Amino acid sequence: xxxxxxxxxxxxxxxxxxxxxxxxxxxxxxxxxxxxxxxxxxxxxxxxxxxxxxxxxxxxxxxxxxxxxxxxxxxxxxxxxxxxxxxxxxxxxxxxxxxxxxxxxxxxxxxxxxxxxxxxxxxxxxxxxxxxxxxxxxxxxxxxxxxxxxxxxxxxxxxxxxxxxxxxxxxxxxxxxxxxxxxxxxxxxxxxxxxxxxxxxxxxxxxxxxxxxxxxxxxxxxxxxxxxxxxxxxxxxxxxxxxxxxxxxxxxxxxxxxxxxxxxxxxxxxxxxxxxxxxxxxxxxxxxxxxxxxxxxxxxxxxxxxxxxxxxxxxxxxxxx
Ligand SMILES: Nc1ncnc2c1ncn2[C@@H]1O[C@H](COP(=O)(O)OP(=O)(O)OP(=O)(O)O)[C@@H](O)[C@H]1O
Numbered sequence: 001x002x003x004x005x006x007x008x009x010x011x012x013x014x015x016x017x018x019x020x021x022x023x024x025x026x027x028x029x030x031x032x033x034x035x036x037x038x039x040x041x042x043x044x045x046x047x048x049x050x051x052x053x054x055x056x057x058x059x060x061x062x063x064x065x066x067x068x069x070x071x072x073x074x075x076x077x078x079x080x081x082x083x084x085x086x087x088x089x090x091x092x093x094x095x096x097x098x099x100x101x102x103x104x105x106x107x108x109x110x111x112x113x114x115x116x117x118x119x120x121x122x123x124x125x126x127x128x129x130x131x132x133x134x135x136x137x138x139x140x141x142x143x144x145x146x147x148x149x150x151x152x153x154x155x156x157x158x159x160x161x162x163x164x165x166x167x168x169x170x171x172x173x174x175x176x177x178x179x180x181x182x183x184x185x186x187x188x189x190x191x192x193x194x195x196x197x198x199x200x201x202x203x204x205x206x207x208x209x210x211x212x213x214x215x216x217x218x219x220x221x222x223x224x225x226x227x228x229x230x231x232x233x234x235x236x237x238x239x240x241x242x243x244x245x246x247x248x249x250x251x252x253x254x255x256x257x258x259x260x261x262x263x264x265x266x267x268x269x270x271x272x273x274x275x276x277x278x279x280x281x282x283x284x285x286x287x288x289x290x291x292x293x294x295x296x297x298x299x300x301x302x303x304x305x306x307x308x309x310x311x312x313x314x315x316x317x318x319x320x321x
Contacts, residue, residue, distance in 0.1 A: 003073030005173045005205040006032040006055060006092070010067035013050050013059065022279045024050040026229035027067065029305070034172055037199055037206040039216025039237065041252060042226035043275050048209045051226070052175050055207070056088050071173070089116040093166040095159075097178035102162060103150040109161045110136075110146025113168055120169045135164040140194060156187035163194065167202070176208045180215060192219050213252050217241045225249045228276055228286035235311030245313045247291045285316070293317055 013025040024047045032038050040048050053059050054069055057076050069076045071091055079087065093116075096102040104112055110132045117128050133143030139160040150158055159179060166174050176195065180188040196219050199206050210216050216223055216237070223240040225233040225248065233246040244250040251271040273290045276282055282289055288298035297316060305312040 002034070003070065004031050004033050005036075005072060006030070006207065007070040007073075008051075008055075008067070009070070011051070011054060011069050012064075012066035013047070013054050014064045014066075015060075016062045016064065017279070019279055021064075023281075024063075024229055024278055025054065027304075028226075028229075028231055030224060030231070030234075032173070032205045032207060034205055035199075035203045037208065037220040037222070039213075039220035039223045040207065040209045040226060041211065041213045041216050041223060043211055043252075045275050045278075046226045047229040047278070048211075048226055049177055052094065052177050052207065052209055055173075055175060056092055056094060057084055058094070086120075089166075089169040089171065090120050091171055092173040092175065093169070093171045095162050095166045095174065095176040095179050097181050103158060105150050108147050108149055109153070109158075110148075113146070113161065113165045116165065116168045131168070132164075135168055136161075138167065138198070139164045154187070155183050156191060159183060159187075159191050160194065163191075163198070167198065167204075170202075171204065173205045173207065176206065178210055179208070181210070188215070195219055213241060213249075225252065228281060229278060230286070230314065231305060231312070232287070232314045233311065234305065235309075239311060245308065245311060246287075246315050247293045247317070248287050251290075251292075285314075 008028050008030040011025060011028045012023065015022040015024055028051060040051065042048050054065055055076065057065070059065060065077055071087060103109065113132045113135055114128050117123065117131055123131065132146050136143050136145055141157060141160050153161065179195065180191050183191060192215065195206065198204065206220065208216055208220055213223065220237055222235065223237045224231050225246065227248050233240060233244065233249045240249060241253055244253045255271060271290060276286055284299040284301050285303060288294045291298065295316065301316055303314050303316050305314045
């Protein structure tokens with residue numbers, strides 16, 4: 001049997017800071033097969049971006065990666081820099097949030113899309129240009145827009161350019177980190193439709209990150225919900241959205257009821273308090289101080305994910321399958 005595109009086994013990331021070691025990702029197990037889509041949700045600071053960056057070892061220097069992060073069975077922790085360069089773009093790529101900042105403002109977008117192609121193939125220049133045109137059309141932009149500078153494009157068009165760049169070397173895995181956060185509602189929906197179409201057409205695996213469960217639910221078949229560096233619920237999107245099992249998922253699902261709800265840009269409504277500082281996690285379940293269903297035992301029992309029907313849930317409460 002083929003190795004999954006991506007597999008995390010007890011993956012951990014801690015940041016070395018003046019205040020000590022900050023555990024941002026705390027023992028995450030995840031699996032993504034070719035052609036599958038997985039959404040990773042959670043409030044700001046729960047470790048989503050850290051986890052995504054760990055996959056391609058794009059972490060800052062003060063980060064320590066532990067456990068296993070396997071790309072097609074190969075542990076990224078054991079890869080040389082040369083091997084990592086070969087894997088980035090070609091095997092897995094990232095669409096970052098905020099395309100205006102991720103693109104070079106003084107370089108034509110076609111040139112920027114061409115860069116990873118040149119890095120990973122010895123195609124002659126005319127073939128590279130043809131491939132750039134093909135990629136732009138694939139993301140719904142005319143090929144002639146290759147000569148545009150980022151400021152000449154709208155926010156949605158720039159995000160399409162970022163997606164074209166991520167697809168340039170035909171990776172099996174694309175990681176999209178808040179790909180629609182900076183866009184207005186209509187454009188957000190268009191970019192999500194584009195991502196869904198590309199996933200189907202190109203049979204890529206997609207790991208999409210957002211604080212907004214409804215955005216993820218519209219694009220991803222499975223959802224993982226993260227809190228304080230751990231996955232607290234994982235399962236088919238429809239089940240997780242319709243019948244959230246973990247009290248934190250319930251609060252998130254209630255906070256973001258529909259795609260494009262302007263309020264979805266804000267912190268979850270009706271969920272008191274803030275996520276804990278990873279440097280000072282409370283004892284027991286890290287969600288218990290904010291949990292409306294907390295029992296006495298939750299302050300000293302830290303439950304790990306357990307299977308409940310098609311889902312996995314990290315909660316002491318009885319969960320209906
Ligand atoms: N370079 C760093 N050094 C120290 N701590 C960091 C660093 N980067 C992130 N952190 C901390 O790690 C934790 C997880 O951050 P991360 O950015 O992964 O969360 P997130 O869920 O992606 O949030 P957001 O949606 O705001 O990006 C946070 O407490 C954050 O402050």
